[in-house]
Amino acid sequence: MYIFIGSLVHTLDRTTIQYSTRSIVGVGSTGIIDFVVHDVFSDQLEDVLKELLATEEFRAKGWSAEKAKRIVLSHGEFLLPGFIDTHTHAPQFPNISRGQQYELLDWLNHVTFPAEERLADVEYARKIYREVVKRVLSFGTTTCCYYGSLHLEATKALADECLLAGQRAFVGKCNMDRNGSPTYVERNCTASISDTKALIDYVHSLPPLPSQSSLVHPIITPRFAISCTDELLSSLGKLASQYPKMAIQTHVSENPSEIAFVKELFPDAPHYTGVYDTHGLLREGTILGHAVHLTDDEVRLIKERNGGIAHCPTSNFNIRSGMANVGKYLDQGIKVGLGTDCSGGYSPSILKTIQDACVTSKMVSLFTSPGRRTQLAQAEGHEHRAMRFEGKHLPIATLLFLATLGGAEVCCLQEKIGNFVVGKEFDALVVSVPGEGGRQRDEICSGGNPGVWYHPEDDLPTLLERFLFGGDDRNIKEVYVSGRAVSGWGVRS
Secondary structure (H helix, E strand, O other), X not given: OEEEEEEEXXXXXXXXXXXXXEEEEEEOOOOEEEEEEOOOOHHHHHHHHHHHHHOHHHHHOOOOOOOOEEEEOOOOEEEEEOEEEEEEEHHHHHHOOOOOOOOHHHHHHHHHHHHHHHHHOHHHHHHHHHHHHHHHHHOOXXXXXXXXXXXXXXXXXXXXXXXXXXXXXXXXXXXXXXXOEOOEOOOOHHHHHHHHHHHHHHHHOOOOOOOOOOOEEEEEEEOOHHHOOHHHHHHHHHHHHHXXXXXXXXXXXXXXXXHHHHHHHOOOOOOHHHHHHHOOOOOOOEXXXXXXXXXXXXXXXXXXXXXXXEEOHHHHHHOOOOOOOHHHHHHOOOEEEEOOOEOOEOOOOHHHHHHHHHHHHHHHHHOOOHHHHHHHHHHHHHOOOOOOOOOOOOOHHHHHHHHOHHHHHHOOOOOOOOOOOOOOEOOEEEXXXXXXXXXXXXXXXXXXXXXXXXXXXXXXXXXXXXXXXXXXXXXXXXXXEOOEEEEOHHHHO
């Protein structure tokens, strides 16, 4: 049991961010948030705690001042919900920063497929995945949607490593029975489906959390339409129908040459998104990576099916795919989260993704035509609704939402994680803006990260911005998943 006392930041919806300079958060023995009190005056703190712990409700849950470990945050530190990465490729991490000269399809053939093929060696895979999960956790990602390779045993090893490290994860074996390399492609549809079923059974056999919810989830993973025959997509759709609550992840409309190739392979489909829809793979819980070049019909269809989008701006810039109009998708009510998409993206940190999502929205706004700006302004003026996003850069509240509660919505976990609400599981970061070894010198505080400036008089919104746009793992003191400390320099030390 933990009682956290200190500053707290989280989002309540796409536009609302809550700053509390002194909160009390009680995390029970099963990792569930039992109580939260915001904006407590310092001279009332002990009285508030004494009153809380004296109630019959909390005594029945085993709460007492003696049993609970009290963690008091210093100035420059605050609680933040754990980050959620809705799209990344675990086998590709050894390739991070390579292949800068390629666009998507050439990058896959020359850089990615050869690296993934090495995962046939299960011991090699286990070593790689142990390091991947360790590093991703250190950057504050408490939930991650992982694409594995084609290999069943290696993907089981990825699930094992997530469980051992304590990271909440969705783990999928890639399905790919065409358009790989001569030596990196599945034998046939039957083998692909058989291995996928075996992985689902294996992940379902893993032990649950103390809260009795699953830490590691299976996720159906057709790599993308180009890599799957009609037979395989149809078979995956039938498999998905047997698990109506199971997540599905794939790519859509990432790159113009990819979209053209999909049209050649599926001439009867109305569009790229329609390929998945006609095969029963577009529904609530489907996570569509990239979605850079969606048509209006595709946007409407994704909304109708209640699918979600993993916005991967770092990768979209890096392999010259384009800039997704996330503001438009938010205006249509589509669920959107963030994805690092390593190794198309060259950083496993959601902080870098937040920064690039911010820049993307500014660039999309800059290139919005005057006529479209006028249309959007008129619509906003005439409609009695929440603020519109298209044609504007995304505010801080929305960027943080995408990295936390928005990602939880995409993963259909918004009732369990994403912010600090009683009854949810405590997936959280203790952020330290001064960083490890931070110390005050005159009016300047120096710490472990020279990219972050800190002043003792900084208010909480300033501290949040300093972290989001200058921070990295050196500013992440502690990482908690379901109430268990799993990473962070404060935990390691």
